[in-house]
Amino acid sequence: MAKPLEGIRIVEVAMWAFVPACGGMLADLGAEVIKVEPPAGDPLRGLKIGSLGSADASYDWSWESYNRGKRSITLDLRHEAGRAVLGRLLEQADVFLTSLLPPARRSMGIDAATLRARFPNLIYASGSGTGPNGPDGEKGGYDAITFWARGGIASSLTENDAPAPVGPPGPAFGDTLSGAMLAGAIAAAIARRAMTGEAGEVDVSLLGTAMWSQQRLICQATADGVQRFPRPSGPPHNVLVANYRTADHRFVALCMLQADRYWARFCEAAGRPDLATDPRFANDAARRANGAECHAEVTALFASRSLAEWKQILSRQDGQWDVVQDVGELQDDPQVQANQYLRRIDAGDGETIPMVASPMLFEGKALASTRAPELGADSDAVLAELGYDEDAVIDLKVQGVVF
Incomplete structure (x- = not known):
């Protein structure tokens, strides 16, 4: 070629x-x-x-x-x-x-x-x-x-x-x-x-x-007259767009931007369908209103299982996620190898x-x-x-x- x-x-x-x-x-x-x-x-x-x-x-x-x-x-x-x-x-x-x-x-x-x-x-x-x-x-x-x-x-x-x-x-x-x-x-x-x-x-x-x-960030800060773009504080606006620590001290990164589309599927795959039916978390507006409680539930859920377990669980639903990898792991990533x-x-x-x-x-x-x-x-x-x-x-x- x-x-x-x-x-x-x-x-x-x-x-x-x-x-x-x-x-x-x-x-x-x-x-x-x-x-x-x-x-x-x-x-x-x-x-x-x-x-x-x-x-x-x-x-x-x-x-x-x-x-x-x-x-x-x-x-x-x-x-x-x-x-x-x-x-x-x-x-x-x-x-x-x-x-x-x-x-x-x-x-x-x-x-x-x-x-x-x-x-x-x-x-x-x-x-x-x-x-x-x-x-x-x-x-x-x-x-x-x-x-x-x-x-x-x-x-x-x-x-x-x-x-x-x-x-x-x-x-x-x-x-x-x-x-x-x-x-x-x-x-x-x-x-x-x-x-x-x-x-x-x-x-x-x-x-x-x-x-x-x-x-x-630059365009919004300029338009809004802000010198320093504020760092995120408190629970995420969308609990499905965040990083979570697993039981073996690894991290999983979620990026499910359409939260209402993926929330019930995520809860079902994770073995917590009750979270999807809980009125506090039933839809995006409710999860935002009860952000600290919802984030605490998901944080505890991830902390209860290892990274290997979470990889299997998350593979059963169609939301977007990935493992937070160390640079030394990339050599073994199948996509790195295939490409x-x-x-x-x-x-x-x-x-x-x-x-x-x-x-x-x-x-x-x-x-x-x-x-x-x-x-x-x-x-x-x-x-x-x-x-x-x-x-x-x-x-x-x-x-x-x-x-």
Whole structure:
């Protein structure tokens, strides 16, 4: 099966996680992504996190995840000879992808105005902290501060009396979501160029993605003149839209939005048909009026049985529910396995490592991935493809332009 972006060449001058995650997704989609790194490498390479258990700690999961499928060439873009090599790369490229701040881009002559003038068919794509316009348009950002904190997510998740804001669930949470947004923008720009001949510029920001992810709260808070969207308090308005602890201290998540449709069926399956006929709980209005009592009944009901028992019970009714899973359980989820959302890729030397697949299927199949490159692994090959002979490559290495 041909991948949708085969034949597209992308030159990436980016570091850390946000924009590289975009490049990794585009590589999964079939694009040739050439990652240009400084001689010291992308600083993400130095942030390796040790193993959480007894597994081999030799793999850098951040690096592997966000730089999958790329080729790596080292170039010192502060050096004129390095920028000359980049120019030759861009002659054959469809997309220039960067996370460098605007002042750095201008100092190296790789800003949008300069490159678009030289390469009018080039799509110029950038990932920014807060967007290219406005007083902070040239300021950097990280997902923990720009996406999570400034974007309002931390506040929306934090209880009113908490000693500190809730933190993100893991490394690069906002980066990977924003990277997927940027990949979508680039795919749209490629389609526009194919249909109209018009290349152009695209930008996606951490702040903008954070706002998109919680647009419902932002729109209502803006319309109602509320600074902080209120956290839910007291019993849920609908007891069938809530999380409940089981006897073995697991959680089940219910999301039966049409409560009157599902209430009697749920009570029957759970062995408590009396709850459905109780006048206090007979319909949605009654359950709301007696919310604390109804919630207490359902909470006690869930606490009386194990997760395994509840899975059997809930499978007998047609309301919507799911198990609150831990990340380590996902590898055994039958839907994850059937759709290859987590697959093992060749790590060399006969070993394989796990990799989360890009979450889009084509013809019902997940996109294959390959490992992230070692620093400068493809420098010689890429330079040869650009027409540099052996002496020219050696000269670039002597100058310190290429590692």
